[in-house]
Amino acid sequence: MPQTSSTYEIHDDRFRHLIVPSSELEELYSGCRWAEGPVWFADLNCLIWSDIPNERILRWTDGIVSVFRSPSNFTNGNTRDRQGRLVSCEHGGRRVTRTEIDGSVTVLADSYQGKRLNSPNDVVVRSDGTVWFTDPTYGIMSDYEGYRAHPEQPTRNVYRLDPATGEIDAVITDFGQPNGLAFSPDESILYVADSSSSHDSGAPRHIRAFDVTDGRRLSNDRVFCELDNGLPDGFRLDLSGNLWTSAGDGVHCFGSDGKLLGKILVPQTVANLTFGGRRKNRLFITASRSLYAIYTATNGSSLG
Numbered sequence: 302m303p304q305t306s307s308t309y310e311i312h313d314d315r316f317r318h319l320i321v322p323s324s325e326l327e328e329l330y331s332g333c334r335w336a337e338g339p340v341w342f343a344d345l346n347c348l349i350w351s352d353i354p355n356e357r358i359l360r361w362t363d364g365i366v367s368v369f370r371s372p373s374n375f376t377n378g379n380t381r382d383r384q385g386r387l388v389s390c391e392h393g394g395r396r397v398t399r400t401e402i403d404g405s406v407t408v409l410a411d412s413y414q415g416k417r418l419n420s421p422n423d424v425v426v427r428s429d430g431t432v433w434f435t436d437p438t439y440g441i442m443s444d445y446e447g448y449r450a451h452p453e454q455p456t457r458n459v460y461r462l463d464p465a466t467g468e469i470d471a472v473i474t475d476f477g478q479p480n481g482l483a484f485s486p487d488e489s490i491l492y493v494a495d496s497s498s499s500h501d502s503g504a505p506r507h508i509r510a511f512d513v514t515d516g517r518r519l520s521n522d523r524v525f526c527e528l529d530n531g532l533p534d535g536f537r538l539d540l541s542g543n544l545w546t547s548a549g550d551g552v553h554c555f556g557s558d559g560k561l562l563g564k565i566l567v568p569q570t571v572a573n574l575t576f577g578g579r580r581k582n583r584l585f586i587t588a589s590r591s592l593y594a595i596y597t598a599t600n601g602s603s604l605g
Contacts, residue, residue, distance in 0.1 A: 308566055308595075315556060316563030319543065324596040326567065329585075330359070330366045335446065336587035337535070338379040338423075340387070341577030348577055350587050351376045353392065353446045361585075361592060375440060375447045378423035378481075378535070378573070383430060390421035392440025392447030397421050397432060397462070410434075410462050410469055416453040420446075423481045423535060423573075427488060429516050432462040435493065437478035459493055461517060472519055477505060481535035481573065485542055485557075486602040489513055492525060492544060494533035508533050508546065508555075526555045535573025535587075539599040545584065547571035552586060567593060576601020 303310040308326055311317060334354035341348055347362040349369050357371035358379075370376075374393035382388055387400040388409070395418045396411035409432060411418055420440025425433050438456050440447035459473035459482065473479065477497030484491055491513055495505045506528040511519035531549020538544050542557035551567035552574060569589035577585050581601040586593040 303563070310564040310566065311562075312564070313556065313560060313562040316554060319539070319554060319562065319597060319599045320565075321596050321598050326565065326586075326593055326595045328591050328593055329361060329364070330592040331590050333359075333587075333590050333592075335572065336589065336592055337377050337572045338389070339573055339575045339577075339585050339587050339592070340379040340381060341575055341581070341585065342381070342385075343577070343579070343581075344385065346579070348575075348585050348592075349379060349387070350573075350585075350592060351379065353377055356393070358389075359592075377421070377440065377446070378434075380424050380426055382426040382432075383428065388424055388426055388432060390424050390434060392420040395420055395441070395447075395450075397424060397434055399464070409464055410460070413454060413458075413460065413469055413471065419452045419454050419456065422479075425482055425484060427484060427516065430464060431516065432464060433459065433472075433482060433491070434462070435459050435476075435479035435482055437476075437480060437496075439478070470517070472517070473511070476509075481533065481546070483536055483538055483544075484513070485538060486540055488516075491519060492536070492538075494536065494546070496532040496534055506532055508536070508544070524559075526559045526561070528553060529561070531570065534571070537575050538602045539576065539597075540602050541599060543599065545574060547573055547586075547588075552584070565595060 303312045333352040338351035358369040360369040374391040378390040397409045399407045422435045441450040457476045458471045462469045480496040481494040510525040512521040534547040536546035544555045552565040554562045571588040574586045
C-alpha cells in the first residue's frame with residue numbers, strides 16, 4: 302500500500318528523493334474555465350498558460366496575473382523553440398503558430414496533404430528546430446474549446462514539421478486521440494499520451510514510447526506506463542528521465558523504467574504541467590479552473 306499524506310502518495314522509495322516533504326501545493330490563480338498549456342519563460346521570469354474556453358492566454362509573474370493574449374484563437378498547448386519564441390497549438394485556427402520576437406504571428410502548419418488539420422493540441426520543439434505536435438479532434442468536437450467542425454484528418458496522427466523547409470510528415474498514425482508529448486532529456490525517446498475519450502469502450506490510459514533515429518524516424522513502439530486514475534494529457538520529464546504526467550487525481554510520476562513512483566494529489570483534474578522557476582525545480586500545474594505550483598527536489602529537463 303502507498304504511504305499517503307495530504308499532498309503525496311509514495312509508491313516507490315525513489316519518489317522520496319524527488320519531492321520536498323515540507324513543500325505544499327499552492328493555488329496561484331483561480332478563474333479559468335479549462336487551464337492548459339503552461340510554458341516557462343526563464344528570461345522573463347514568468348509562466349504563460351492557456352485558458353481555452355475563455356479564449357485567452359494568461360501570464361503569471363511573481364504572483365501577479367495578467368492577460369498575455371486575448372483573443373487567443375482558442376490556444377491549447379504551448380512551448381518555446383531554441384530561439385525563445387512561443388510556439389502554440391490553436392484550436393480556433395486549426396493550426397500551429399509561432400510568435401516572433403516582435404509579436405507578429407507566423408503560421409507554421411495548418412494543413413496536411415491538402416486538407417485542414419483537426420485541432421492541434423500539444424507541441425514540442427526538438428534541438429534541431431523541428432516541431433512535433435499532436436492533432437486530435439477535441440477542439441472541433443463542440444463550440445466550447447474551438448469551433449465545431451468535421452475532421453478532415455484522421456484522429457490518429459502525430460506530426461513532425463521542419464520549419465526550415467515547410468516539410469510535414471505524419472510520423473505516427475495509429476493513436477486513438479494523441480495528446481501530450483515530450484522527448485527524453487537526450488532526445489533518444491519520444492513519449493506520446495493516448496487520451497481517447499473515457500466514454501470509449503476499452504479506451505487506453507497509457508503513454509507510449511518510441512525510439513528516435515536520425516531525428517525523424519520512430520521505432521520500437523511500446524507502452525511506457527498506464528494510469529490507474531483518469532487519462533494522461535500533458536506531461537514533462539525531469540533531468541533524470543522521470544516522467545511527470547497529468548492524471549485524474551493529480552500528477553503521477555513514473556520512473557524511467559515505467560514504474561509508478563508516486564503522486565502529487567491535486568483537488569482538480571490536472572490537464573498539463575511544466576517545470577519552471579529560477580532553478581527549474583518548481584512544478585507548475587494547470588488543473589480545471591486553477592494554476593497550482595509545488596517545489597520539487599528535482600529539476601526539469603531543458604527539453605520538451
